[in-house]
Amino acid sequence: MADVAGGLTGPAVAADRPVVRAEGLTRRYGDRTILDAVDLEIAPGEFVALIGRSGSGKSTLLRALARLDPDVAGEGRLEVPQNRSVMFQDSRLLPWARALDNVVLGLDAPGASARGQAALADVGLAGRERAWPTALSGGEQQRVALARSLVREPALLLADEPFGALDALTRIRMHALLVDLCARHRPAVLLVTHDVDEAITLADRVLVLDEGRIAVDLQVGLAKPRDLEHPDFLTIRRTLLQGLGITKEDRRDGAGTAAP
Ligand SMILES: Nc1ncnc2c1ncn2[C@@H]1O[C@H](COP(=O)(O)OP(=O)(O)OP(=O)(O)O)[C@@H](O)[C@H]1O
Numbered sequence: 001m002a003d004v005a006g007g008l009t010g011p012a013v014a015a016d017r018p019v020v021r022a023e024g025l026t027r028r029y030g031d032r033t034i035l036d037a038v039d040l041e042i043a044p045g046e047f048v049a050l051i052g053r054s055g056s057g058k059s060t061l062l063r064a065l066a067r068l069d070p071d072v073a074g075e076g077r078l079e080v081p082q083n084r085s086v087m088f089q090d091s092r093l094l095p096w097a098r099a100l101d102n103v104v105l106g107l108d109a110p111g112a113s114a115r116g117q118a119a120l121a122d123v124g125l126a127g128r129e130r131a132w133p134t135a136l137s138g139g140e141q142q143r144v145a146l147a148r149s150l151v152r153e154p155a156l157l158l159a160d161e162p163f164g165a166l167d168a169l170t171r172i173r174m175h176a177l178l179v180d181l182c183a184r185h186r187p188a189v190l191l192v193t194h195d196v197d198e199a200i201t202l203a204d205r206v207l208v209l210d211e212g213r214i215a216v217d218l219q220v221g222l223a224k225p226r227d228l229e230h231p232d233f234l235t236i237r238r239t240l241l242q243g244l245g246i247t248k249e250d251r252r253d254g255a256g257t258a259a260p
Helices: 058-065 099-104 114-121 138-150 168-185 196-200 231-243 249-255
Strands: 020-029 033-043 047-052 082-089 158-161 187-190 205-210 214-221
Touching: 033 058, 033 214, 047 058, 047 196, 058 158, 058 187, 099 114, 099 138, 099 231, 114 138, 138 158, 138 168, 168 196, 187 196, 187 249, 196 231, 205 231, 214 231
Parallel strands: 047 187, 047 205, 082 158, 158 187
Antiparallel strands: 020 033, 205 214
16 A cells, blocks of 8 residues: 555565465365365465366365364464455445445554555545445445455455456456555465466466365466466466366367366
8 A cells, every 4th residue: 555644564574484384284074175285385475376176175275274264174284474364256345334444444553544545545446435335336346345455464365256256347457456556565465266367467376276286386477467468378378277177179168268
């Protein structure tokens, strides 16, 4: 967020220590093993996208990292920062609170209101502080949710399909906004997405979850903003689609670049 009201600082984490360190994370539902001893490290400021087939356990892993799932084995060895934010596809705003109040609710910090205003300005909603959620479009509501996530200057942002319900144009705008905000605030990010192109557009590193394990761990290494037509982009896309088990025939059948 912009430097206001005494200045906002970046996330307080040591630069050389991983922000996330998971070792042997395991989650079973009955006799089904959804996460099978997953190891994962995320560095400060690193943007990681997590893709995988439907039902592969992406949300399960995200919930485990958010410490929202008490039944995960290996949680004792899980290190995640206290200062983390979670954002979902349907990040409902509180209907009885105006936009600014939604952003700063629970934010117990000096200058909270000014920080909230700056956060709303950052997501392009200056002047909409007093709007009720019902008066905001779906994209605007997600922008308020993004402001709410980032106003706390989290060391870690966990986002589960945050753009899944948005139309294509709004999605592209949100991508640009997120890239810009992450470059400025440098939270580590774990983004769950179905969309391979979204993953490559946004992330420094893309993981493919398959059979309870991280089957592919790929550094993207392309300058931002990324060009979807660039040959290196296409090579990475091909590798990831292979990792997802999507064949050329599947794509001809209309599977596109979204994971099935
Ligand atoms: N509470 C639950 N009880 C039983 N099974 C569950 C429960 N929650 C999730 N699962 C199962 O765990 C598996 C992984 O679910 P999860 O939501 O993590 O997948 P996902 O990769 O995020 O899927 P999608 O991309 O479709 O959202 C699924 O097969 C799901 O049915």
